[in-house]
Amino acid sequence: MKIPLLSALTLIGTSFSASAFAQSQMPINPVAMVNQFEATNGKFDGYRRSGAKGICATGEFTGSPEGRALSSASVFSGKRIPVVARFSVGGANPKAADNTKSQRNMSLQFTLPNGEQWLMGNISAPIFGSATPQQLMALLAVRQPDPATKAPDPIKVKAFNDANPEVLLQGKYLASQPVPASFASVNYWGVHAFGFTNPSGVKQFGKWIFEPVNGTQGLSDEEAKEKGASFLFDDLRQRVKEGKVAFNFNLELAQPGDQLDNATVPLPEGRKKINLGVLKITSVSEDDKGACLTVNYNPMVMPKGVEPSNDPMLSARAAPYAVALGRRLSEGAKQ
Numbered sequence: 001m002k003i004p005l006l007s008a009l010t011l012i013g014t015s016f017s018a019s020a021f022a023q024s025q026m027p028i029n030p031v032a033m034v035n036q037f038e039a040t041n042g043k044f045d046g047y048r049r050s051g052a053k054g055i056c057a058t059g060e061f062t063g064s065p066e067g068r069a070l071s072s073a074s075v076f077s078g079k080r081i082p083v084v085a086r087f088s089v090g091g092a093n094p095k096a097a098d099n100t101k102s103q104r105n106m107s108l109q110f111t112l113p114n115g116e117q118w119l120m121g122n123i124s125a126p127i128f129g130s131a132t133p134q135q136l137m138a139l140l141a142v143r144q145p146d147p148a149t150k151a152p153d154p155i156k157v158k159a160f161n162d163a164n165p166e167v168l169l170q171g172k173y174l175a176s177q178p179v180p181a182s183f184a185s186v187n188y189w190g191v192h193a194f195g196f197t198n199p200s201g202v203k204q205f206g207k208w209i210f211e212p213v214n215g216t217q218g219l220s221d222e223e224a225k226e227k228g229a230s231f232l233f234d235d236l237r238q239r240v241k242e243g244k245v246a247f248n249f250n251l252e253l254a255q256p257g258d259q260l261d262n263a264t265v266p267l268p269e270g271r272k273k274i275n276l277g278v279l280k281i282t283s284v285s286e287d288d289k290g291a292c293l294t295v296n297y298n299p300m301v302m303p304k305g306v307e308p309s310n311d312p313m314l315s316a317r318a319a320p321y322a323v324a325l326g327r328r329l330s331e332g333a334k335q
């Protein structure tokens with residue numbers, strides 16, 4: 001069935017139920033997707049449509065011998081690779097509170113020799129909140145506030161969640177964790193599987209995690225309340241000044257039979273983990289400034305020696321990110 005994509009939401013509202021759309025394979029128009037982000041989460045001119053409250057930082061990455069054995073990518077050479085990082089709080093609101101159990105993000109741009117780049121947007125949960133772009137589109141559509149009540153219709157939301165239980169897993173994970181004490185003290189997962197090919201042509205798939213070298217650190221509910229709604233930027237500046245912000249870039253190795261095409265399914269527990277190198281954050285920009293401001297962290301950009309898995313959520317990110325970039329640049333990029 002080929003249906004013009006801008007009518008996807010009309011379909012959800014009429015003959016085609018949101019859950020049927022979520023299970024469909026209808027191609028998603030990236031403009032319609034970004035429109036839906038704005039309709040559901042709010043539109044804040046100049047800001048990213050997701051991870052809006054953010055700060056730019058720079059750093060360097062040094063690859064390990066294990067990384068070199070796994071992949072021929074130049075990022076693992078062992079030479080220092082410059083990185084443009086962006087830390088952010090989940091959601092579209094540039095004034096989102098720092099002291100709640102919401103998502104934190106760490107986006108990275110590795111600037112590699114010979115014009116190569118590696119771009120990634122990592123999140124503080126091992127899984128994402130939807131498995132396919134169709135499911136994400138439908139999830140956002142059912143959560144769009146009703147103009148009369150200014151809130152989503154709870155009956156539609158419940159029906160959708162009951163039919164798509166995996167969309168609740170990420171929220172459950174975040175609710176089970178303390179509020180992160182710092183951008184520097186939480187794990188960040190890549191969520192999708194990626195393939196790594198070594199100089200002899202051997203390919204290994206895995207899912208990565210950036211783990212703070214000094215360990216994770218959370219706040220009690222009382223401490224979180226005392227911190228207030230905006231402490232993460234200054235906290236990061238302080239920790240970077242003290243030279244304390246570094247992450248191990250670790251890869252969990254997939255085994256035959258592991259599911260690699262679903263961002264709501266982590267690898268089974270106990271998979272072997274190897275260290276690909278260390279990322280050190282060395283400077284933090286002033287608010288609303290810095291090299292990350294105009295970077296589009298499109299996770300489909302990667303160096304030779306690394307390749308995408310066939311997770312449909314991964315390839316579906318590229319076009320909406322470009323649409324969102326175009327919008328915020330033309331509105332005057334603010335963060």
Ligand code: HEM
Nearest residue numbers: 048049050051086105107121122128133191316320324325
């Ligand atoms: C089809 C699926 C997805 C869509 C349509 C989507 C859409 C977006 C959009 C529009 C932005 C704002 C980009 C900008 O303004 O520059 C964004 C940011 C972001 N997304 Fe997604 N996203 C998807 C899946 C995911 C997944 C699976 C992850 C988990 C790893 C993720 C992590 C992030 C992060 C970390 C950011 C902030 C990037 C930054 O700092 O610029 N997204 N997403």
